[in-house]
């Protein structure tokens with residue numbers, strides 16, 4: 001009988017997490033139990049996303065969230081499912097979500113509560129009712145030694161470099177979970193027949209260079225100067241051949257493509273979003289963690305995203321992320337311009 005090579009090894013995300021968590025001395029299975037809360041929740045979310053047109057889940061919930069955005073029903077459902085699946089994991093003490101104004105304390109006073117999970121339950125929600133890919137992002141922080149059980153902000157307002165794990169699920173033509181615990185980036189595709197995320201993209205490394213740039217060009221005239229110069233240089237072919245443009249409008253989908261194919265994704269500050277549109281804690285940080293683990297770079301325009309010291313849960317940041325060649329080119333333009 002031919003032996004399956006390790007490359008074809010059938011590995012579920014649960015098995016992978018168990019292997020990975022050996023890197024966390026004293027983790028005693030709590031970490032894999034925590035992450036299983038995320039995999040369960042995202043399976044439930046994807047089942048709803050796949051049927052969004054069929055059940056009464058599509059369309060607006062009518063309420064406006066803390067971001068001032070009209071909540072889509074699937075946003076609310078996804079938020080509730082994640083909150084439920086995670087709050088029953090005793091190792092989790094605090095949850096923070098794009099959809100909730102304040103972080104939620106979910107430990108019952110247990111000293112075992114070590115982790116905070118910060119998430120965007122449904123990223124790209126404006127794309128739900130047109131059948132375009134959406135996603136979920138998550139960032140896991142460990143409670144700082146000096147953080148009191150009843151001081152949830154202290155648990156989460158840490159620089160992205162303090163993340164112990166981060167990841168996303170993209171609900172696209174297939175459902176793919178991509179995560180890292182700081183030991184490389186690994187992707188798992190949901191096999192609907194089995195209901196398990198199976199290892200499909202071991203140790204993702206960004207190509208040195210891609211062929212796409214990804215930005216909402218409608219706002220180009222209000223970007224800071226260096227971005228226009230940068231986009232023109234990509235179009236002109238200064239990095240070899242002229243770039244093509246791809247923009248889905250769901251950050252998780254645009255980032256997933258950039259992670260696998262290389263290239264650059266950017267959402268700079270604009271007139272309507274002078275601090276940038278994307279949120280630091282649950283969009284920029286988890287993505288920046290993965291991009292760096294995969295060999296790329298993620299900046300806020302001048303500095304490293306993961307170095308930013310947050311001062312509020314929903315604070316926004318400009319972001320430009322991509323593969324080495326494109327990021328070097330941006331920084332050389334910026335050295336004359338920023």
Ligand code: AHG
Pocket residue numbers: 069098120122123124125126216249250251252267277
């Ligand atoms: P969310 O749906 O969680 O609010 O996030 C939407 C974000 C992000 O997914 C995407 O990159 C960006 O909004 C698109 O913004 P524009 O429509 O302004 O391009």
Ligand code: MN
Pocket residue numbers: 120122123124251283
């Ligand atoms: Mn989002």
Ligand code: MN
Pocket residue numbers: 075098120121122123124125
């Ligand atoms: Mn969202």
